[in-house]
Amino acid sequence: MNDSVFTEVDQYIHRLFVPDDEALNKTMLSIKETGIPSISVSFTQGKMLFLLAKMSRATRILEVGTLAGFSTIFLARALPDNGELVSLELEQKHADIASKNIAGAGLAHKVKILVGPAGDSLDQLISEGAQPFDFIFIDADKPPYAEYFEKALKLSVSGTVIVADNVVREGRILDTETKDEDAAGIARFNKLLAETPEVDASILQTVGEKMHDGIAIAIVK
Ligand code: SAH
Numbered sequence: 037m038n039d040s041v042f043t044e045v046d047q048y049i050h051r052l053f054v055p056d057d058e059a060l061n062k063t064m065l066s067i068k069e070t071g072i073p074s075i076s077v078s079f080t081q082g083k084m085l086f087l088l089a090k091m092s093r094a095t096r097i098l099e100v101g102t103l104a105g106f107s108t109i110f111l112a113r114a115l116p117d118n119g120e121l122v123s124l125e126l127e128q129k130h131a132d133i134a135s136k137n138i139a140g141a142g143l144a145h146k147v148k149i150l151v152g153p154a155g156d157s158l159d160q161l162i163s164e165g166a167q168p169f170d171f172i173f174i175d176a177d178k179p180p181y182a183e184y185f186e187k188a189l190k191l192s193v194s195g196t197v198i199v200a201d202n203v204v205r206e207g208r209i210l211d212t213e214t215k216d217e218d219a220a221g222i223a224r225f226n227k228l229l230a231e232t233p234e235v236d237a238s239i240l241q242t243v244g245e246k247m248h249d250g251i252a253i254a255i256v257k
Pocket residue numbers: 075076077100101102103104105106107108124125126127130152153154155175176177
């Protein structure tokens with residue numbers, strides 16, 4: 037099969053379900069202009085995150101990996117007016133770019149970015165007894181995904197939805213001997229997710245603009 041059909045169908049879904057939006061377009065432009073990595077979720081994946089967050093009726097969202105705030109904008113839009121999104125980002129430069137984009141989308145009042153290694157920020161949230169989150173999106177560096185998930189569980193309650201991006205990586209997670217640290221980290225996370233009795237979970241394979249990949253979806257029992 038010609039793979040271009042996947043991209044064309046992705047564009048078709050985009051045209052149908054994701055209205056043209058100045059804040060999102062500007063965010064994409066900020067990535068090009070500043071030369072930061074072009075690894076945000078796609079428009080159609082962003083819309084799916086928005087839907088999943090809405091379905092979970094989230095009022096508190098935690099995001100691990102902010103980049104330019106593209107997924108952050110989709111997720112924050114799923115929140116009610118009094119909702120809060122906390123996003124964790126290692127790079128001050130990314131956080132600064134994201135803050136501008138989030139303000140441009142009129143969402144600054146709902147979003148707080150914590151700058152530093154996500155593992156440390158998660159530990160800090162746990163130790164300060166942060167209110168649990170209803171929806172958690174894991175999308176930062178891949179090797180510690182399992183660690184992020186274990187910490188995320190400590191910030192969850194029954195019903196919390198946990199979504200993790202990039203859990204298929206064009207099938208590289210199948211290679212148990214892989215030297216690819218990202219794929220190995222994801223494979224460890226996928227196994228842990230499957231074996232964690234506190235959650236019901238599975239993986240949705242995705243194709244399209246972002247090639248062959250997938251998102252893990254879990255709900256805390
Ligand atoms: N969720 C974003 C994309 C995130 S890309 C979107 O879809 O729009 C991954 C981000 O994780 C990058 O900005 C990177 O700087 C950040 N990151 C990498 N290692 C990290 C770490 N140890 N702690 C926190 N963030 C990290």
